[in-house]
Amino acid sequence: MAVNIVTRTVCLLIFLVMFCPNTICDAANKDVAIIIDDFGGNVKGVDAFLQGDIPVTVAIMPNMPYTTEQAIAAHENGLEVIIHLPLEPKNGKASWLGPNGITVDLSNEEINKRLREAYEQIPYAVGLNNHMGSKAMEDKRIVGLIVEFAKTNGLYLVDSKTTPHSVMPELALKAQIPCFENKLFLDDTLSTTQQVQAKMQTFAAKGNMHQHPIAIGHVGVKGEQTYAGIKAGLPHLKKQGYKLVFPSAWTNSQIEQTLQKRNGNK
Numbered sequence: 001m002a003v004n005i006v007t008r009t010v011c012l013l014i015f016l017v018m019f020c021p022n023t024i025c026d027a028a029n030k031d032v033a034i035i036i037d038d039f040g041g042n043v044k045g046v047d048a049f050l051q052g053d054i055p056v057t058v059a060i061m062p063n064m065p066y067t068t069e070q071a072i073a074a075h076e077n078g079l080e081v082i083i084h085l086p087l088e089p090k091n092g093k094a095s096w097l098g099p100n101g102i103t104v105d106l107s108n109e110e111i112n113k114r115l116r117e118a119y120e121q122i123p124y125a126v127g128l129n130n131h132m133g134s135k136a137m138e139d140k141r142i143v144g145l146i147v148e149f150a151k152t153n154g155l156y157l158v159d160s161k162t163t164p165h166s167v168m169p170e171l172a173l174k175a176q177i178p179c180f181e182n183k184l185f186l187d188d189t190l191s192t193t194q195q196v197q198a199k200m201q202t203f204a205a206k207g208n209m210h211q212h213p214i215a216i217g218h219v220g221v222k223g224e225q226t227y228a229g230i231k232a233g234l235p236h237l238k239k240q241g242y243k244l245v246f247p248s249a250w251t252n253s254q255i256e257q258t259l260q261k262r263n264g265n266k
């Protein structure tokens, strides 16, 4: 009898391996996420993405004219919200950083204050990623404070990968909190709809190579082209068996509790 069960189990396994379509067998590896950065202002693409017809994660900057308003709208339309934290870059104009950005000359106390303010201004936020930050993301003191803040408040982290020498994944691992990484920028300030659509195809081609594939686009000067390009690229992504999810789907129950707490309190 026992032999019979073993034989049948082995046969079933062989059958599954041989005949199961990829979309089913690889289901766990077919989740991808798209984050749209730079929300908070009245810029192009905001209204299109906030309709909620594409399940993107909305990364909102603190201290902007519509920070809180857009967080509420995104949540009401079924989108995931994260904090888009402005961090000091190595190059670029100070104005690009946005108001009250975090620079490496600030004290621990001031950085914690700015983190708290961002968290309070952005209701429903369940994660955090970096805006710019090629300098600050290499700084263990600064990133250490961000990781500690994320751990205390049950937020997941996304390293936008604005520098290859970011210390965020290493420090997040030490603190045992979820940290995902941007694998591909879908646009830049010159992108056309066709170029964004082509990037979506690249994303689909490379998606299988990573455990939690994330691509990042932006609202702003070319926000409408980014929206149109992502929308046009979605059928291809789906045809390849991918499903667009929010990064919180990859996190543990701690994040679920954060979601419940934040959603319940607002």
Ligand SMILES: [Zn+2]
Pocket: 037, 038, 084, 130, 131, 132
């Ligand atoms: Zn940004």
